Amino acid sequence: MLHFMYLQQASRSATRDPTPREFGLRLLAPIACLLLFAFIAASGHMTAVHAGEPAPVGKTTSMQLANGLQIVVVEDHRLPVATHMVWYKVGAIDDPQGSSGLAHLLEHLMFKSFDAEADETFAQTMSRLGAIDNARTAHDYTYFYQRVAKEHLPKVMAIEARRMSGLTLTKEQVTTERDVVREERRSVVESDPLKLLTEQVQATLYQNHNYGRSPIGWSHEIANLQQKDAVDFYEAYYSPGNAIVVIAGDVTPQEVRQLAAETYGPVPAGNAASRLRLREPEPIAARRVELIDRRVPRPTLFRYYLTPSYNTASPGQAESLEVLMAILGGGETSRMHRVLVNEQNAALAVGARYFGKGRDSGHLALFGLVGQNNKMEKFEDALDALLADVVENGVTEEELTRAKAAIEAKLVFEKDNQMKLATSIAEALVVGRSIDDITALPDRLAAVTRADVEKAAREFLVARRSVTGLMASPPRPKGTAQ
């Protein structure tokens, strides 16, 4: 399903309904709103540039201001536009005990600023500039972005610099926005059994780490969040030394250096609170969760396995997991699709992905859209048999070649999308990886061998590392119509 991701992007702007073929992707989408894979297209990083020619797409340069703020420039001179992002090293894992959802609520509240000078709200400024803007909160980080015509870059930098310190919030703003977040949870998560199931699976997978908590927060805790909580959290974590600014687009490092000095330079350094860094205990027992809900459209199974992330893995391990998942569940020629959908007719759609971008941990996610209640057991047996076969007998050279071809193409396609390009780089930097590390990733992925993949399968496709999540609708009472 990997190779449909790009097309799905395209199709959203096409004149059509989404197609069933995008299914697998959509099923995994709820657990991965952000870019799913850690492939980074920063290959221009080391490239020499001839005078007078624009830098190649993806050329990446990093600099630091005296107040500790890191600024990263990713060049893309194809269109006169820029993508400006501020990433804070704070996220839902930093929500205090009992206050889940606080990081996310604060992200919402960051939009309450008012520009007295221009007499306009944040939203009005964005409209006036013709910007596309938004923000996101994940477990590890929170980020804000604006996409603008190049000439408006200084303005959006000034705005982000201003809200990097001294945010003021009224009590009423906080309580109203809290209601909005509860509506968000209700309409986005609680209306969707798929999201509820993956929330449960994730909560079960992590026995110690805050990755087990929903980043939007649990409903009863969101309801108790107070103005002071938000302000304290902001004061503790929002400062230049705890942030990374990534600017992608038709800009040079020289231009950005100057603009950054003018806008972000004067922001007081501040001291960010230290972040708790938890580790999972070695798992010892396979776990299961079942969601019975009459809104479930078709019985579906998810299987997660706890693994390291790129950030915590030993050399080559994460890359091997990436390739393993592409072989198992990346698209319609993957092992799972061939065996479980085509040959055995045990599922209608399947997919597999490695979630390896976390600061402290990663996991594998496999799913099967089973279709009928009475087929669930057969599917699970077939899946287990398939995984056992991979662990025992390995993968073929052909499977490896195909997976790598998809990965190579994906790296190029990703580079075509400025927002994805910037996001990928930022997402790696914000959890502590280096630009060189990111730049070398394509080579490291290309170097993965069959033996690497097989070793990863043996090590991580192990029942005790897993959580199996099932969802189905309740059986109909006897005598009711179908």
Add this chain to the structure above:
Amino acid sequence: MNIAISYRPRSLRFWRCYSSILLAGLLALTAMAPAATARDVQKLTSPAGISIWLVEDHGVPLVALGFALRGGSLLDPPGKEGVGSLYAQMMDEGAGDLDANTFKSRLASLGAQLSFSVSQRALTGGLVTLKKNVEEAAQLLKLALHEPRLEEAEFERTKRQAVAFLAFEQRKPERLAVRKFYEAAFEGHPYANAVNGTAESLRTLTVEDVRSQGAKLIDASQLHVVIVGAIDAAEATRLVDEVFSELPSGQGKQHTPAAIPPAKISKNISSPSGHAVATAVFALPMPRLGDQHFFTAMALNHILGSGNFDAWLTEEVRVKRGLTYSISSSIIANPTTSFSLGVLTTKPENMDQALKAVRAVYQRMKTNGPTQRDLSNAKNSLNGAYLLGIDTSAKLANQLLGLWVDGLGPDYASIRRSGLNRVSAADAKDIAQRVFDPDEIRFLIMRPANQGSAKPN
């Protein structure tokens, strides 16, 4: 770590199938002058006479090729809704000498992405491939276009997937409510039909149905090709002829349904799926595409319903009252219909209060019109988003195809920009008064079963 949530709701993209103008309105390209030169569209005709729009761009070594054959789901025979879509789904399930698995393996080995789909008014296909693999990937496209195998086993599986897919789509209350709105507001008209059909219609379809629908859809007289990427005009025309020049030409008959606005409905329904939220769909007829007031209406709808935080609906219903996470209204326009379509989801007990606020917003638009700042910000925002929304080669190719399907040229971007820029304060006030009438709003409100049903009006 992998879960992220946004301040701003993702735009409700699902109704875009009904219009490319809508997305032209929301996203699109070249709104700002420099971009027009950065992404010039070359209009070409191949030696075999096929029309091509080419955007040559060597920035990234890939080629995105899209084609459209006018026709689409409006050609689905009554009772066989979804047959065109199913044909598209079957096109890469094996072709020529290659069975489904071999075909897909070849494609996968190239790292190329190929997909086919049907919208209301076109069958479209897209190929995205590394430049170095473009020849081989194009051969696979050619095979799928000319000789899809349509084998029974693949057909049955594809059909089961399509039925399950519909069920998954409709787990989302917004999507279900919009579907119900279309069924009610366009009752008896082809617009009421879903592109992907219904579970009932899909179950009755046979391979023969799909094969004969394919013969109607694959009609070279209705063909247009768009290419974006690292390829020049000579290569592009040669490639297009290689792939498309032998396609059969049909009679070129097209089904253009009668022009129709959404009927004035006011409907309360119960959610059949056990949703715990209430969803409202609200719509207003708008000036048609080509009407001199079209862009005025686009700007006014944006002021109300862009979903940005300065939009009136968002301000009143979300920012001030905290009643919803997501409320927006988009213009759906194609050559035969034009209307705004808004959606709002909230707690069932808050729906009446939310609807009251919605009606008040429309009343304010009708009575006062927008402020000068509203209007000028709307123009900037619409123009800016148009450029920024097209951020990949494949999106650009799709965008251009959509324009062609709607009978517009690649210069639509500049027509749109100047159309918007020409909107005066007086026009805006006039159209606000004539079009944004709260008494004309069509409503469909979906509530959980057993939640009572207050009247929308």
